[in-house]
Amino acid sequence: MDTESRARVVVALLALCAGLGARPLLAGALGDADTAIRNATAAVEAAEKADAAADRAEAQADTSRVMAELPQMEANATARALARAKAELDAATQALSDAVAALLREQDRQPRDDDAVKEANRKANEAADRQLKAKRALAAAQKDADAAAKANDSEAARAAREKAEADKKAAEAARGKAVTDRAAAQTAISAAEKAVQKVPAGSSRDKREDKVKGLDARLKKVVFGLGGKGATLASLAASGKVAVSLDGTGQTIGHVANLTVKNNTTKTVNGYIAPMFLASGSADYQPYIVPYAGTVSLGPGETKTVPLTGVCADAHKPPVPQGKPGELSIAPETPQTRAMIKGVQDIIMTTERLQLTGAYTTPFSANPGKERETIVQWTTWAFTSAKTDRPVTKADLAKKVHEQAGATTPEQKAALDKGVDQIWGGVQLTGVKAKVL
Numbered sequence: 001m002d003t004e005s006r007a008r009v010v011v012a013l014l015a016l017c018a019g020l021g022a023r024p025l026l027a028g029a030l031g032d033a034d035t036a037i038r039n040a041t042a043a044v045e046a047a048e049k050a051d052a053a054a055d056r057a058e059a060q061a062d063t064s065r066v067m068a069e070l071p072q073m074e075a076n077a078t079a080r081a082l083a084r085a086k087a088e089l090d091a092a093t094q095a096l097s098d099a100v101a102a103l104l105r106e107q108d109r110q111p112r113d114d115d116a117v118k119e120a121n122r123k124a125n126e127a128a129d130r131q132l133k134a135k136r137a138l139a140a141a142q143k144d145a146d147a148a149a150k151a152n153d154s155e156a157a158r159a160a161r162e163k164a165e166a167d168k169k170a171a172e173a174a175r176g177k178a179v180t181d182r183a184a185a186q187t188a189i190s191a192a193e194k195a196v197q198k199v200p201a202g203s204s205r206d207k208r209e210d211k212v213k214g215l216d217a218r219l220k221k222v223v224f225g226l227g228g229k230g231a232t233l234a235s236l237a238a239s240g241k242v243a244v245s246l247d248g249t250g251q252t253i254g255h256v257a258n259l260t261v262k263n264n265t266t267k268t269v270n271g272y273i274a275p276m277f278l279a280s281g282s283a284d285y286q287p288y289i290v291p292y293a294g295t296v297s298l299g300p301g302e303t304k305t306v307p308l309t310g311v312c313a314d315a316h317k318p319p320v321p322q323g324k325p326g327e328l329s330i331a332p333e334t335p336q337t338r339a340m341i342k343g344v345q346d347i348i349m350t351t352e353r354l355q356l357t358g359a360y361t362t363p364f365s366a367n368p369g370k371e372r373e374t375i376v377q378w379t380t381w382a383f384t385s386a387k388t389d390r391p392v393t394k395a396d397l398a399k400k401v402h403e404q405a406g407a408t409t410p411e412q413k414a415a416l417d418k419g420v421d422q423i424w425g426g427v428q429l430t431g432v433k434a435k436v437l
Helices: 003-108 114-152 155-197 203-224 233-238 335-356 368-385 394-405 410-433
Strands: 242-248 253-263 269-273 276-280 288-290 294-298 303-312 328-330
Touching (some): 003 114, 003 155, 003 203, 114 155, 155 203, 155 335, 203 335, 233 242, 233 269, 253 288, 253 294, 253 368, 276 335, 288 335, 294 303, 303 368, 335 368, 368 410, 394 410
Antiparallel strands (some): 253 303, 269 294, 276 288, 276 328
């Protein structure tokens, strides 16, 4: 065999070896990705079940709370009725006294007017009848109040209150498990995303990426209540079937607004409240991002008020105060508003996951709710302002912390700066992990 032939054989053998080596590597990447996707799927299913269980537990807790409150509500109602009955008896007694005095004056008047005496006597009799009825009503009210008080202090009432408290704790535990399972599902989805990225580009990777995106969508549906049944609120309002109004609460995060919906029809209406962007009509106040969906069911002509949970989208403006109807409105859906809603949803989910894994160390770590709100709000501000002429920075956070703490001297401010650094570090970590910064 000549030199050229030997060279061709060597090249062919090397190519064969390379191919044999690549196939195990590809198979390994596919296997790892499929395993990660299976794990993520199981985690999402667990999160869905935990969320459904928490919903059931919360519904049971609400029912138990209402049942436990009924005896006290009845006791309060009968106590108010008793007070009214006492007031009526006092008024009736005074009226009778006045009527008797008037009768006596007419009887003593000279010359005597028999018609006037007769009229005064009629009024006195009416006053006496009124007093008698008032006494009977008072006795009945006292009997009802005594019975209601006894029922409120009964063993059954105490058992109902104990059950309500137990169901409340069970609901809190169920919701806590749901939050933990959601975070675990997020972690599993992130692991699946990384595993899929190791698969060589092509249809195999594309199919797996679609599966991971589907899992992420399922988890968001759980967290934010997406995909509810019924016509959208926007379409119902556009058709005139419902009337919608908004009012602020003065809050920056959490319960930021109240949505009042009135059914203008003679039929029951079921509406789906999609996540929304709330705009300030005057532009003097904060706009809000409401990342959560919900539903509302209205009977014919019925009006309901739905609390909206959201996050402020502009750090440089004050919250919309309560009692300024017409200031807030639901902004039309645009690519920009959709991107902001998605960004806030990603921030919230990422914050939950990072907090549960102990990623944050802040002055609020002993109060997880406060820490979570702080990270979510400041990450949202950093996200929504990033491409504006006034991006939110650590200096803005420091200024707010100093103002809230009443720090005015350099020494007082310096004592707070470590906490500012910790919070801002959490904001930056969250923004990067949520892919919004």
